[in-house]
Amino acid sequence: xxxxxxxxxxxxxxxxxxxxxxxxxxxxxxxxxxxxxxxxxxxxxxxxxxxxxxxxxxxxxxxxxxxxxxxxxxxxxxxxxxxxxxxxxxxxxxxxxxxxxxxxxxxxxxxxxxxxxxxxxxxxxxxxxxxxxxxxxxxxxxxxxxxxxxxxxxxxxxxxxxxxxxxxxxxxxxxxxxxxxxxxxxxxxxxxxxxxxxxxxxxxxxxxxxxxxxxxxxxxxxxxxxxxxxxxxxxxxxxxxxxxxxxxxxxxxxxxxxxxx
Numbered sequence: 085x086x087x088x089x090x091x092x093x094x095x096x097x098x099x100x101x102x103x104x105x106x107x108x109x110x111x112x113x114x115x116x117x118x119x120x121x122x123x124x125x126x127x128x129x130x131x132x133x134x135x136x137x138x139x140x141x142x143x144x145x146x147x148x149x150x151x152x153x154x155x156x157x158x159x160x161x162x163x164x165x166x167x168x169x170x171x172x173x174x175x176x177x178x179x180x181x182x183x184x185x186x187x188x189x190x191x192x193x194x195x196x197x198x199x200x201x202x203x204x205x206x207x208x209x210x211x212x213x214x215x216x217x218x219x220x221x222x223x224x225x226x227x228x229x230x231x232x233x234x235x236x237x238x239x240x241x242x243x244x245x246x247x248x249x250x251x252x253x254x255x256x257x258x259x260x261x262x263x264x265x266x267x268x269x270x271x272x273x274x275x276x277x278x279x280x281x282x283x284x285x286x287x288x289x290x291x292x293x294x295x296x297x298x299x300x301x302x303x304x305x306x307x308x309x310x311x312x313x314x315x316x317x318x319x320x321x322x323x324x325x326x327x328x329x330x331x332x333x334x335x336x337x338x339x340x341x342x343x344x345x
Contacts, residue, residue, distance in 0.1 A: 107177055107305075107312040108153075117155050119146045120162035120176035124255060126279030127336045129159075129181040141200075142180040142303075144332045149319050165233035165253070168192055172306050178316065182275065182301040184235035194307040196316045198300030199329055202273040202341045204236060206290040207280050208262060215268050218292045222247045229258040229270040236271040239297050259284075273299075274341050300343065 111117050121129035121138065128140040138159055150157035162170045162179060171179050171193060185195050206228075208215045215221060221228060226247040230236040231254060240249055250267055252258040255276070261267035263286055272280070280287040303320075305313060323329040324344050333342045 106309050108309075108315055111153060111155055111177055115155050116158050117146070117150050117153060117178075118158045118160055118176040120160045120167075120170050120179035120181065121146075122163050122181040123161055124163075125181050125275060126282075127275040127338050130279070139336075141332045141336045141338055142182055144335065145199075145323060145329070146180045148323065148328055149316075152319060152322075163233070164231070167233065167304065171304055174306070177305070177312070179304040183304045184273075184299040184301055186235050186238065186299070188238060189304070192307075193304040194313055195302040195304055196313070197320050198302045198343045199320060199324070200301040200333075200338065200341045201298055201343050202275070202301065203292060203298045204239065204271055204296050205273065205277045205292070206269040206271055207259075207277060207287050208269045208290055209265070209286050210288045211286075212265075212268060212288070215290060218290055218296075221269055221290070226269070227261075227267040229261045229267040231255040231258050231270075235299055236273075239299075240271055243297065275338060278337060301341075 121142065123129060123131035123138065125140065129138060129142050130140050131138050143159070146157050146159070160170070160176045162176070162181070167179060167183065167189070170176060182200050183189070183195070185198065189195075206215070206218070206221060214226065220226070222244050224246045227250055228240060228244060228247045229250045229252055230240050232251050234255070237251055250261060252261060258267070258270040259280075262270050269290065277289055281289055303316065305316065330339075330342060330344060333339050
């Protein structure tokens with residue numbers, strides 16, 4: 085009897101460290117915080133082609149988080165189309181590239197409180213005569229491009245009644261479709277629209293005349309680790325209170341979409 089009890093106790097004690105060894109423990113033990121980013125997200129997590137430096141609001145905030153944890157930050161290239169695989173597959177500890185909180189994503193991922201929120205915008209060409217205003221988009225014969233895996237795919241699928249929806253494999257593909265004239269507009273958000281206006285002389289912004297579909301943006305992690313989620317929540321609350329979020333937004337021209345409460 086004593087032998088069986090001792091064996092059972094030993095088994096419980098052996099399992100206890102593994103159960104307590106959450107992601108935050110592993111981050112601090114390894115000395116590295118792995119952060120998934122989409123390196124094409126202008127103002128958020130953009131890799132500057134001149135020199136390859138990652139810059140953006142979520143890059144700055146990831147580094148601030150690393151400082152608080154006392155660990156190095158390792159950025160892992162990801163994309164919206166790979167979001168589930170990368171986060172749930174453990175390629176990173178948290179995805180920090182302004183991820184829109186959608187019902188589809190909430191079914192599989194855990195989110196922090198939002199720090200940004202953006203409406204949807206459209207980009208067309210300067211030469212497109214069919215699209216003059218937002219009201220011209222959802223009309224017969226108009227082709228609306230979206231990138232696969234982005235929040236714009238399910239939103240526009242639900243919202244469009246007359247226009248044709250074209251789902252492209254990458255954000256670059258949707259831009260090519262519009263620039264070539266095969267599509268009339270592509271749908272994007274505030275940060276990415278700034279990239280187009282700053283870097284593409286053919287691009288013209290079409291803004292909604294009223295609120296269209298505002299989406300809160302946050303950081304995503306795998307579900308099931310309450311300690312790690314709470315640590316991230318504490319960080320989000322701190323950067324809102326002490327001004328670090330507002331300052332990072334100013335540096336990258338994102339003040340209009342900050343959620344500071």
